[in-house]
Amino acid sequence: MKAFNYERATSLAEAVAKVSHIKGAKFIAGGTNLVDLMKLQIETPTHLIDINDLGLDKIEASADGGLRIGALVRNTDLAANQQVRRDYAVLSRALLAGASGQLRNQATTAGNLLQRTRCPYFYDTNMPCNKREPNSGCSAIGGYSRLHAIVGVSNSCIATHPSDMAIAMRLLDATVETVRPNGSIRTIPIAELHRLPENTPHIEHTLEAGELITAVTLPKPVGGTHIYRKVRDRASYAFALISVAAIVQRDGTGRVAVGGVAHKPWRVEAAERDMPRGAKALTAGILANAQTTHDNAFKVLLVERTIASVLNEVKG
Amino acid sequence: MKFDTPASSNPIDQLKVIGKPASRIDGPLKTTGTAPYAYDRYNVVSNQAYGYVLGSAIAKGRIASMNLAAAKAYPGVIAIVTAENAGKLGKGDFNTALLLGGPEIQHYHQAVAVVVAETFEQARAAAYLIQVEYVRTKGYFDLADEKSKGVAKDDPYTIAESAVGNFSQAFSSAPVQLDASYSTSHESHSMLEPHATIAAWDGDQLTLWTSNQMIAWSVGEISKTLRIAKEKIRVISPYIGGGFGSKLFVRTDALMAALAARAAMRPVKVSLQRALIPNNTTHRSATIQRLRIGATKDGQITAIGHESWSGNLPGGSPEAGAVQTRALYAGANRMTSNRISQLDLPEANAMRAPNEASGLAALEQAMDEMAEKLGMDPVVFRIKNDTQVVPDSPLKAGSTDSQANKNRNPNPPFSLRQLVKCFETGAERFGWHKRNAKPGQVRDGRWLVGMGTASAYRDNVVMKSAARVKLDNRGHLTVETDMTDIGTGSYTIIAQTAAEMMGLPLEKVTVRLGDSSFPASAGSGGQWGGNSSTSGVYAACMKLREAITVKAKAQDPKFDITNAVFADGKIQSKSQSILLADLAGSRGLVAEDAIEFGDLDKRYQQSTFGAHFVEVGVDAATGEIRMRRMLAVCAAGRILNPKTARSQVIGAMTMGVGAALMEGLEVDKRYGFFVNHDLAGYEVPVHADIPHQEVIFLDETDPISSPMKAKGVGELGICGVAAAIANAVYNATGVRVRDYPITLDKLIEKMPTMV
Amino acid sequence: MSIFDPSRRKFIQTTAASTGAIITAKLTTDAEAKSVLKPKQVTEPAKVNILLRVNGSEHQLMVDPRMTLLDALRERLQLTGSKKGCDQGQCGACTVIVDGRRIVSCLTLAVMQEGHDITTIEGLGTPNNLHPMQAAFIKHDGYQCGFCTPGQICSAVAMLDEVKAGMPSHVTSDLTRSPKMSAIEFRERMSGNICRCGAYSNIQDAIAEVAGERT
8 A cells, every 4th residue: 555645524625625636635435445456556545535524424305306315325324224225225225235234334325336346357466457557458358257347348448347336326317416626516417427448447437536426316216116136156245247226117117227247337228118028128228239258248148037037026 | 102903992982071062162262352363463572573475476487677676765664585585495395386486486476575664554565666577488277278288196195096997898888877077166275364474583593473284394394494493493373264274384474474584683474465365375276077987777886987187386286086986986897097287377285175075076966967867866876886895995105015015905994984874864854855856846936946965075084193281280281282273173172182081171171282392293184183183182191191090009009090080180999089189299290192093094994974965046047056955964983072073064064165156266377377366256155155054973983093983074074065066956957067166157058948 | 139259359469468478578568567667656654643442442543544443453452353364355354343333444544433433352252251242152163263253243243233223134025124133134244254164054043042132
């Protein structure tokens, strides 16, 4: 871990100003991903601005009948929130499928969205990785790639976004609220927060330098049956091979987002009209133009069968 | 004490303390965080500095140059040791690769430097500033590619090949035949405590507080590596956070701490970072195995052939998957072969039940497949082919005693073999009769449900083991032996042994382990530790009993020693009793002895047996496999402590679940390393993977094994588990996966279509 | 839907390494780039004065901001019960309880924990005065090597409080109701604590006993 200076921010304005003005400064909240990556010198902030005292840890009703979730709400608290459990059950389910009890107690809502990939080559600093070291090459391509992405990939990177929560957020059409260094507030639809790797996999999201997520808002509840199905080798405490988040209405329509397949939470709205036609048609739309490797080709069929299973569960 | 004739009645048979499910005597320390593991020992020596190990960035090649300038200049850095400045080092006999690499590099993450600094944070940061230029050379990394170059090579542990009768003829003429290939993955011990050592020099005297299963071996290995006399080395390892074979040998933490402490001129503590463990330390080699079984239509095996291929660095040993097939089932015509190919991956070495764990994963799946071909129940098929003698017992490698060889029984009897009873007991307890022999028939909601079974088999090994016992004037006994407790329960069974022998309650016994200043024990490995080390304590206690008897007679000439018994803290004759405390006197009484085993392990095949029964659920859509029930029935001699022995078995069953369903070190065949080198990438079972587990020990004593009449049990439990699970997955789904671990990607294309 | 395997041809060209031939200069710039290219930022960080409240006692410490809570407990306060099994949040051996919640102490910095109530295994009980969970682990042999044990026990204690507080888990069937004190709940919730010795079945028995006494 490289040396850094540590400060606790006492106001939003101060936090944002510091991170935007000090070269190499970063926010820290839960720390579960950042501290890990700092130990490996994959992240090398010169300053850490601790934002835990900023009071961004409330869950409150929003004006339009939705929910406003503070950026620092811990994963545990979000999953346990009564209204989330009742009206946004897919979000609770996704959160509870992720990590471990300990990590969910530490990890925050915004940090979860911004966590970095778990690609083992990204984590091994001896290996080429375009995400860690631009233009050094991608070791996963042609290497061990069982866990890697199958849609939205590029010749530069086939890493996945590891979050479960983000898949549910994408399904729920969440909006990310931020404060920019100049103090202005903006909202970003979650679909536009994460980027595909293209030829700049080191740029993972659309936030500006120093821009801070302050909240995530959910639109008013859409009803339906909420399911989050995470598929993994061991029964718990493992990243998804793939996951399926779905909300299905009584008439058989609904929405689906898929995790473990792309550099961002993956949802193809246009494909969702095929939901009543069943899993095969729906999956064909969602995973159109999939590019698989020898190791991860199974994910296509796995997504299809998992979606089929989810749709069966809704039928009861 | 020489043990060369089967044990007759002895004080252990009283079973007042032995055989009781005593709670671990080290429990209060372990559950309160006060048991001192190697890296915890801040108080054994002052002024400890921190060492951080840098691993090689390439798998094979050499270091062209190293620039330490930036690292040396980093705040807090005291010293940096590399191969260039470490001085001339030897190599221990048990290590295949060097523990400090450079300029030649033999495997990925081989240690190339240790940085010593005032704080851990400084040492770690400075290590990242070392600049190394490597030149990579060609290496061999893929077992499947290298398999054809495999050679059969005898070593002191393994006879590579054997043959009885005419296998090929018998197989080709057998009415029912199976010819199938299986593979197992490279596996990591992944014990929770990383290898760690604190080293301190006092002049030329070196003390290592470390985490090691084999104290006496370690002293010898450190002596060879550092080229200093054994007498100058003390190794202390009273608590070990898991080993499973990975701590049988001196590893780089110990060497680097010693070198670093010498360079820094102060004590240094080193713990390997988790990401180094899979590639820096040892692992279980992957295997490719071929099974050919021929049988008559009524299920009598007439031909059985087992070939196993594995890989290792030059000079390393094979994972000899075929060895147990020489002894497990009857059959007149047979062959086994264990071949090894060069792989430039990290060093392969022993991991819990080396050979058998991998070998049975293949053999016991083949037995299941064969039973199906025969239309027989797999339990019945196994019972039908039971044998009470070893059908194929090749000459031990290096046996030069021609007379002994001439007199040798080519089919030695088993000292005790109750495999059939294990199956009968287990089948009844598990409800095996409810299994539907036709696969894919049982459904529980989303889950396809299946049952599987497999034999467990593991040799019982006995090793010389010494101990010292001290009786004080409070009637308190202290046992000292360099035996280790790696979670096996050594502290407790040794205390129970001593208490039984001396007629003391457990609370009156203190056990001190893991210190090279104590008499050399068998150590912990190959499931020989429990039986051998308690036998050593038995021997020492016998000597102490003699000394006490002599003293009793001396103190009171009328004391009738012929029928003296030790009970309730006293030595008692018919009419008299004397407190042991009084006999010990102010100076106490000390006795030391070792158990040495004769040739009973050559005249008899000593083995442990078991039967596994498991039930799995397979998600009909995703192919995810989850354990529902597990039962092991074990026949392993006298069970010294059913509570701790049961723990050994459930732990091994759990590791077997890992091997069956999730554990595999993934090789990057371009760069030559294990990619998933942490505990997120290399998945081992978690709580949610393991259902309630049941273990039954058959009531048996084996007087041929030792005066304890016990056998090993620590490794038996993993043997066969993977196959039982594979067989259950087949029973659930109708999909046969012969490539471990059985992950859903290997199932999903063949799973029944979804409605 | 097309499934193809681009790794064989197209992608291999983009990777830096190839097997076989001796790789010299190219490798040095790729694989060792981290050390060759940027040995900067070689400064000693400013130490920070913090007050840590651990097991009811307050400790004034000057710490390197890089020091994790785990290392502060172990190396500065000599509370070595919390173990460093992975230092990456992947094993749970360093689990401690902060403000009633279990966390992994390896993934938080000591400087971030000022003002919080930290309970370690040493704060739960001592060999002569065991916490009920510690006693249950001994009774049910819920450990073997003992290295993961402090983390398991801290986790189990806080976990039962989570169930009692009605917090759901991955296996809670009805999210709108409070979870049950059941083996399946405990197994899921304890999954962040790896026990390589495989004492899980016994740990579950220990937890069930303590849970039974509490409910």
